[in-house]
Amino acid sequence: MVQNTYSLFNLAYNAIHRHRHWSTAWRKPEPASAYDVVIIGGGGHGLATAYYLAKNHGITNVAVLEKGWLGGGNTGRNTTIVRSNYYLAANARFYELSMQLWETLSQDLNFNVMYSPRGVLNLAHTPGQLGAFASRGNAMRLNGVDAELLDREQVAQRVPQLDISDQARFPIWGGLLQPRGGIARHDAVAWGYARAADALGVDIIENCEVTSMQRENGRVTAVETTRGRIQANRVGVVVAGHAGTVAGMADLRLPLESHILQAMVTEPVKPVLNTVVTSGAAHCYVNQSDKGELVMGGDLDGYNAYARRGSPAVVQDVVSSALSLFPDFSRLRLMRTWGGTVDMSMDGSPIISKTPVDNLYLNVGWCYGGFKATPGSGWVFAHTIANDEPHPLNAAFRLDRFREGRALDENGAGPVPAAH
Ligand SMILES: Cc1cc2nc3c(=O)[nH]c(=O)nc-3n(C[C@H](O)[C@H](O)[C@H](O)COP(=O)(O)OP(=O)(O)OC[C@H]3O[C@@H](n4cnc5c(N)ncnc54)[C@H](O)[C@@H]3O)c2cc1C
Numbered sequence: 001m002v003q004n005t006y007s008l009f010n011l012a013y014n015a016i017h018r019h020r021h022w023s024t025a026w027r028k029p030e031p032a033s034a035y036d037v038v039i040i041g042g043g044g045h046g047l048a049t050a051y052y053l054a055k056n057h058g059i060t061n062v063a064v065l066e067k068g069w070l071g072g073g074n075t076g077r078n079t080t081i082v083r084s085n086y087y088l089a090a091n092a093r094f095y096e097l098s099m100q101l102w103e104t105l106s107q108d109l110n111f112n113v114m115y116s117p118r119g120v121l122n123l124a125h126t127p128g129q130l131g132a133f134a135s136r137g138n139a140m141r142l143n144g145v146d147a148e149l150l151d152r153e154q155v156a157q158r159v160p161q162l163d164i165s166d167q168a169r170f171p172i173w174g175g176l177l178q179p180r181g182g183i184a185r186h187d188a189v190a191w192g193y194a195r196a197a198d199a200l201g202v203d204i205i206e207n208c209e210v211t212s213m214q215r216e217n218g219r220v221t222a223v224e225t226t227r228g229r230i231q232a233n234r235v236g237v238v239v240a241g242h243a244g245t246v247a248g249m250a251d252l253r254l255p256l257e258s259h260i261l262q263a264m265v266t267e268p269v270k271p272v273l274n275t276v277v278t279s280g281a282a283h284c285y286v287n288q289s290d291k292g293e294l295v296m297g298g299d300l301d302g303y304n305a306y307a308r309r310g311s312p313a314v315v316q317d318v319v320s321s322a323l324s325l326f327p328d329f330s331r332l333r334l335m336r337t338w339g340g341t342v343d344m345s346m347d348g349s350p351i352i353s354k355t356p357v358d359n360l361y362l363n364v365g366w367c368y369g370g371f372k373a374t375p376g377s378g379w380v381f382a383h384t385i386a387n388d389e390p391h392p393l394n395a396a397f398r399l400d401r402f403r404e405g406r407a408l409d410e411n412g413a414g415p416v417p418a419a420h
Pocket of ligand 1: 066075
């Protein structure tokens with residue numbers, strides 16, 4: 001198959017020829033009977049892992065097995081915010097690798113992932129919170145991450161739609177800005193990685209659910225799927241909210257819970273908001289998509305579930321909080337709400353790790369915030385699988401940290417107090 005190149009010439013040629021000559025972006029191979037590496041889960045993280053296995057480590061006999069369609073999980077359901085505004089060094093350095101990869105990802109994949117560094121602003125609503133943000137900003141800078149502390153006037157100047165009056169339900173004292181943070185197009189990330197991995201020889205197999213794992217002498221030797229049995233030398237589990245179920249196939253119990261996280265969008269309007277705004281006190285965040293919709297999200301629904309729809313009470317809570325920050329948006333109609341099943345770890349940080357089962361590896365526990373980590377996660381997980389040892393940047397995210405009491409708990413980096 002000849003792969004499409006999205007050059008100016010090709011775009012013009014295909015536009016003239018009514019787009020009849022594009023080839024499909026990735027092959028649809030039948031599963032082979034055996035692979036060097038099988039990745040379970042065709043979201044952004046699984047696809048990025050396959051790409052970097054091939055590109056960085058020369059391991060191309062790889063299959064990505066996806067039970068539905070590529071990006072149909074949380075990758076295609078998230079609110080697309082990317083940032084590396086963490087306080088703890090282990091987090092800051094890991095997420096900063098992703099930020100650096102986002103900056104050149106479109107060129108690397110020859111696919112426009114629409115990374116838009118429009119800035120991520122955490123609002124401070126009390127002097128104490130502003131002080132904590134000053135400390136976080138200093139820590140970020142010490143770790144080589146960009147950060148700017150804004151006072152109230154600077155916040156008003158940057159985001160004039162915010163209610164900064166003294167009567168505001170959430171009075172604004174300032175904020176912490178990460179200028180390089182922003183958004184990227186979620187589907188494009190899955191498609192871009194799939195296309196690039198396919199070009200390097202990776203088999204991407206959709207509609208292929210892993211139903212069990214076969215083990216011999218403490219090692220996984222094969223996975224049973226809805227499309228037959230596939231032997232594997234190494235197996236990576238990258239299934240977000242279904243991590244507990246899939247790890248259970250190898251008798252592993254993980255310190256994870258599956259929860260619903262909802263998001264919602266308004267009707268599209270002309271550009272009105274050029275910064276991602278988050279508020280821990282208001283428990284919500286708002287940004288504007290390139291299509292013009294105002295995208296909002298907030299807290300978990302608060303109960304365990306695999307259903308990808310949530311309760312209207314949470315929608316009401318998020319919208320009322322967002323409107324108290326942005327009263328001018330009250331005339332907009334809400335168009336859609338949806339949910340995703342997120343894999344909440346017990347310290348809010350991911351697990352990118354070897355396991356007690358020799359050739360089984362985990363990339364799970366992404367909680368609210370794994371989209372931003374997609375490139376870096378794939379990079380270090382590919383390293384972990386290829387070398388059977390963690391990359392220095394995911395050494396702190398090992399599974400055994402829970403047993404040894406080395407939790408990486410960083411409350412408050414995300415849009416809600418408990419989010420990371
Ligand atoms: C509403 C919402 C908003 C969010 N907003 C943000 C945000 O703004 N910024 C941010 O950084 N993060 C955000 N996140 C989190 C982010 O979406 C996830 O952490 C990230 O997308 C996880 O990617 P993944 O590839 O690990 O998982 P997924 O994209 O869920 O991929 C896992 C795949 O595994 C497949 N699978 C499951 N079981 C099997 C099986 N047995 N066999 C084969 N395949 C299987 C699933 O079908 C799925 O496609 C949000 C999440 C939600 C739900």
